Amino acid sequence: MASSTVENYLKQLYLEQRAASDSRVIPTGRLAAAMGVVPGTATSMVKALAASGLVEYESRAGVRLTIRGEQLALHVLRRHRLVELFLVKILGLDWSVVHEEAEALEHAVSDRVIDSIDALLGHPTADPHGDPIPSGQGHVDDTPRSSLADCPLNKSQRVIRVLGQDPEFLRFVERQGLTPGATVTVESRETAAQAVEIRVAKRAGASLGVVAAEKILVEPAPHLSKARRK
Secondary structure (H helix, E strand, O other): OOOOHHHHHHHHHHHHHHHOOOOEEEOOOHHHHHOOOOOOHHHHHHHHHHHHHHHOEEEOEEEEHHHHHHHHHHHHHHHHHHHHHHHHHOOOOOOOOOHHEEEEEEOOHHHHHHHHHHHOOOOOOOOOOOOOOOOOOOOOOOOOOOOOOOOOOEEEEEEEEEEEOOOOHHHHHOOOOOOOOOEEEEEEEEOOOOOOEEOOOOOOEEEEEEEHHHEEEEOOOOOOOOOHOO
């Protein structure tokens, strides 16, 4: 069984690879920063992971997960996101605080408990933030999505995912009514002011900074069926 430190490194490396736009090889300095450790500590861990066949490491290029390492990372991510959803749906915790709780619990719960949580919640596909939950077989829907920073103007969009786990940002998102499932329309973008003008349902118009808008992923809102229109 992998230690919690190993699991944390693999999970973070998977997230860094998914976020990389040009390469799946992650510099060890970037991984160290994400883990909050000095580069030497990260390099030592990466070498140990490489010796275990969980990553491929080249000192000048960086590190990436092997197939085995990716499957273990997805296993940890599945536990984390199911625990988050359990804490929100069953225990009633606020979505802005469950990330830290899940960071600890993901290493403590057994696969039997996770499978029971999965069944209790109806085999969900996303956590409270809209992050996809890997299946028990290690499959995950990580389809690229538009954000409020680049989706079409004046077209109804549905919020499907909020990136980032900062509690203050998540509380801001909730105050704006931009939680997953909400319908929003981008009315304009002011490039000079780095602002995105939005309207959420029947609320008054609001303005977001581009950085915040990039963290809110959307898809075209489904239209009412003909049957419902009748």
